[in-house]
Amino acid sequence: MGTALAEAFIGAGHPTTVWNRSAEKAAPLIAKGARHAATVEEAVAAGPLVIACLTTYDATREVLEPAAAALAGRALVTLNTGTPEGARELAAWAEAREVRFLGGAVKNVPPAVGKPGTLLYYGGDKAVFDTYEATLRVLGGDTVHLGDEPDLAALYEQAVGGLLLPALLGFFQGAALVTARGLKAGTLVRYTIKWLEMIASELPAIADEIDTGDYTRPRATVGIFHQAVAGELELGREAGIDVSWHLPMHALLERAVADGHRDHSIAALVETLRSPERRF
Structure with a gap:
């Protein structure tokens, strides 16, 4: 899924920096024009919008903790699975570090990323959504802000995913x-x-x-x-x-x-x- 997200941004002409815990997985994206960050800190510092696509909220927090200082003042959008409680905990972690948080979910398979009918929904900081809506819409034409609560995407992800x-x-x-x-x-x-x-x-x-x-x-x-x-x-x-x-x-x-x-x-x-x- 992370590869599909990055490919959509690259295809739309957005300067895209990528980082993966397994560095070799970035090679195909680099070949398509992405910039490879050697560390997560370098990746976070590359731009004002940070998209994290890992397996769980705990994994996201674990990976981003070393880059917390670099994250301050930036917008963090998570696109992973997990419980509403996990989303709230990550949102609190972000707020404590002055990171603007938006929790999201991709309601489709990786090959559908970037298509007009693909649904992604988000919960959390509406100002972040409004600022980056056009950029996020690159990932799917059916892009929705559910509300200000940071756990809404996780809530609907679990409710629909059942x-x-x-x-x-x-x-x-x-x-x-x-x-x-x-x-x-x-x-x-x-x-x-x-x-x-x-x-x-x-x-x-x-x-x-x-x-x-x-x-x-x-x-x-x-x-x-x-x-x-x-x-x-x-x-x-x-x-x-x-x-x-x-x-x-x-x-x-x-x-x-x-x-x-x-x-x-x-x-x-x-x-x-x-x-x-x-x-x-």
Whole structure:
């Protein structure tokens, strides 16, 4: 991802200085016109805008600590994964060192960096965002400032990112099912995309139910999903595939029914998720 970010800046004509903990990884960027910094301090001192793309907030702080003096007065934009707490801690570290902080997230894969539809969102110092918005927009045309709280990008990163693995597991289960019959996983793609589009079309109405707390006009009820549990387990036995990853979801449905949500919209599951102390 760091390489993709640097390539986007270089491609847009921005003077770009790069540094990596593994120096050899900078070679392709140098060949494209980037300047290589021998140390992180040198990289930080190269310009007023510092983009950090490491694995975690802790790793970012560890790498930047030796360059804290050079960072003072500059804008630091982080593009890494982590928890909202991690973002707040890094923002506090930055503030204590007079560093202007903006926490961000790239909501796409590296090959999408720099494209008009690629989403990046940021939380933190609005003045930093306003000053460098045009520069940051080089990384993706759908660039959003979520608010002044420094942990908002991490919050939305975790909130949206939670969809990824369950959705992929659903596809993997389908692939296991059809390939067991000698069919190609590729035959699922068209129909899966249509199904995901249907789900996407329902999200505004589902979000409205959650925001209003009114689950009494359901398109699909908790009870309908609950009744399907036995069929899902039977499918696993018939096809000889492991469907045990469904079991926590089945338990969630059981709790929702016990909480009186059987005839409510499936969106009422959010109320059960809000009561984790009752899961045992």
